[in-house]
Amino acid sequence: MRFPLFCLAGADLGWGALSVVSIVASLMFFAAVFAVWANIFNKAGYPLWYGIWAIIPGINVIACIYFAFTTWPIERELKELKERLGPN
Numbered sequence: 001m002r003f004p005l006f007c008l009a010g011a012d013l014g015w016g017a018l019s020v021v022s023i024v025a026s027l028m029f030f031a032a033v034f035a036v037w038a039n040i041f042n043k044a045g046y047p048l049w050y051g052i053w054a055i056i057p058g059i060n061v062i063a064c065i066y067f068a069f070t071t072w073p074i075e076r077e078l079k080e081l082k083e084r085l086g087p088n
Contacts, residue, residue, distance in 0.1 A: 034054065037050070037054035041067075046073060
């Protein structure tokens with residue numbers, strides 16, 4: 001079977017080659033999404049592995065809501081430090 005994208009090169013690729021390309025592209029996309037969200041969670045004071053939540057369908061929505069409405073560890077730490085210093 002010939003695919004229009006590869007016809008110029010004269011390549012005759014089957015569905016196997018296309019599926020390998022799509023799997024590799026999907027893995028690269030998921031790795032990029034994980035890296036971005038892991039960095040965001042890390043900056044908020046959460047462990048890096050929380051970035052996995054962003055690539056699981058359904059869980060990503062719940063994680064976003066959780067992330068938006070809970071007190072972040074970095075906020076708790078800032079509050080504790082302000083309490084230690086006392087009023088200005």
